């Protein structure tokens with residue numbers, strides 16, 4: 001088991017404990033880890049250029065580290081974009097849409113993007129926790145109450161992933177896809193148009209994607 005898996009499992013345990021579910025289970029959903037290295041090229045001088053479009057993660061959760069070349073930004077709840085600078089020894093943990101769904105909206109999948117400026121390429125390493133095939137994302141009954149009525153129907157993670165990459169899914173703002181796909185009270189709507197420009201500077205430099213473990 002890799003150190004990154006240990007970190008992810010520790011965070012899962014902290015989440016379960018914080019909801020009083022630690023006694024019942026020691027993992028949230030069965031996942032495999034997908035490791036991916038990304039390179040974002042330095043933009044033409046003086047430009048501020050998109051490296052990765054704004055999105056919420058479709059994987060269950062993500063542990064990310066970088067080479068201290070800034071570029072990662074996150075959106076606050078009031079719509080402001082802030083830069084995130086990681087120290088050399090730190091990792092960031094992103095709540096993905098499926099973890100938000102499991103927690104019945106108690107955990108917030110923050111929207112993030114990469115914007116490049118300056119003179120150095122950026123490299124990042126992501127360890128994406130991907131639910132194993134056939135996993136149904138379902139809120140435990142303990143997380144549904146009057147304050148938090150159920151917001152999503154249970155769904156197959158693979159079906160959601162396929163939807164998010166479909167033409168219909170791509171026309172919807174990333175953060176809303178899961179609500180359109182599985183929302184209980186949300187009407188199916190495509191009014192959130194996802195905008196993209198062809199001038200992105202992301203390049204998957206070393207797409208070494210392999211399953212490193214089964215948890």
Ligand SMILES: O=C(O)CCC(=O)C(=O)O
Nearest residue numbers: 038057072112114124126
């Ligand atoms: O490379 C980064 O800094 C962010 C990557 C990311 O958000 C993703 O791949 O989902």
Ligand SMILES: [Fe+2]
Nearest residue numbers: 055056057112
């Ligand atoms: Fe992401």
